[in-house]
Amino acid sequence: MRFFARSLLGLFLFALTLGILALAGLTMMNAVKARMADGGPGMPQRERVFSAAVMTVEPGRVVPVMTAFGEIRSRRTLELRSPRSGTVIWLADGFEDGASVAAGQMLVRLDPADAMAARDLAAADQEKARAEAVEALRALDLARDELAAAEVQARLRTQALTRQEDLKARGVGSDAAVETAALAASAADQAVLSRRQALSAAEARVGLTETASARAAVALAEAERALTETEIHATFDGRLNAVNVAVGRVVGMNENLAELIDPGALEVSFRLSASQYARMLDGAGQIVQAPLTISLDVAGAEIAATGHITRVGAAVGEGQTGRLIYAALDDAAGFRPGDFVTVRIEEPALDGVAELPATALGSDGTVLAVGAEDRLEAVPVTLLRRQADSVIVSLPEGLAGREIVTERSPLLGAGIKVRPVRPQAAAEVPVGPELVELTEERRAALIAFVEGNDRMPADAKARVLAQLQQARVPLQVVERLEQRMGG
Structure with missing residues (x-):
């Protein structure tokens, strides 16, 4: 058993040794490949040159366009109201929202x-007043005749x-006869006075009847007007709205x-800030009658x-800022009151x-700005207007006629060398690869790199060397x- 365990331990150590040797050989092989791929010691790093779209700055006359938002409204709107109370017994055909009516057309x-x-x-009542006036005139004539007769008597x-x-006095008459004649004369004078009072009453009656006739005429005119007002007509050509x-x-x-709205008399109201309004004033402090376009x-x-x-609004309005501007429209076909539109106003032209x-x-x-050796320079300018995707600037001295970068990026800044891309040059260059001229040092370095690269195929190396010789x-x-x- 000891022999078997020691044999297994020996096999394990042998396998581990082989694995370590294989890993060392693989590491050395990768190092050699990397060394061969580098082609020798690295070349010194070269300055990067970025392509940049440029344009030539030329001062001139520019008309700024101010953008605002406004609402279409009617300059001629009539509310159709009932002048009298009553029952509606007739409506014009098509008396509904959006219907067109003509001037003078009866609607209700x-x-x-x-x-x-x-x-x-x-x-x-007028005829009665006229008859009373005639009677009063006749009574006046009679009173005058009676006064004349009383005066004769x-x-x-x-x-x-x-x-x-x-x-x-001659001794023929008597006192009784004289007294009787005096009493008769006094009675005649009293009759004249009575006739004068009757004449004055007759004249006053004539005046009253004339006043009554005038009042009757006024009442008749009022009654005729009330009868006329039972018919409601359109005072101008327009369209109906809010029919009720x-x-x-x-x-x-x-x-x-x-409501009767005239679609041919529309205007737009829009609000400008105080600074925008100040730019629209002339030397006398009046707003310029500037042209505009709505869309x-x-x-x-x-x-x-x-x-x-x-015109300009007379007051700012509670809770509002700026100025409310009104503009008349020349031909607003297709627009309706209440439309929310975009307004573009032409400001006074700026020179230089x-x-x-x-x-x-x-x-x-x-x-x-593109300076010497195509290096960029930061030049300060004065911003005057921003409109859409462009800006209007005032140029400092020396910038006119120079080229500036049209599209800035974080890679571009003062001192960076660029390869200018001009719009007119891009339009003139034919379709094909862009060609550059090389210095002798740069050409020699490139040729040495290609010749020392053993991994490049022979035909490709020959083609690249031929191109580098051009x-x-x-x-x-x-x-x-x-x-x-690595450059």
């Missing part, structure tokens, strides 16, 4: 029976009294029946209209500025070799 008719009765009574009585007094009436319904005075996305299709600013992609401006307010070498081949070299 109320029961006119009570109004017609009131009109007839007013007409009768009074003159006769006065003459008789004078004659009796003359006879008495039916035949047979009893409506009260001033009850709202519907509405309807199921993927956009409808648009143009207009111009007309440049419009750049928003990706060209860094968070620190600088742009990367004046211009494909950039892709150079980059691939330098990556393998």
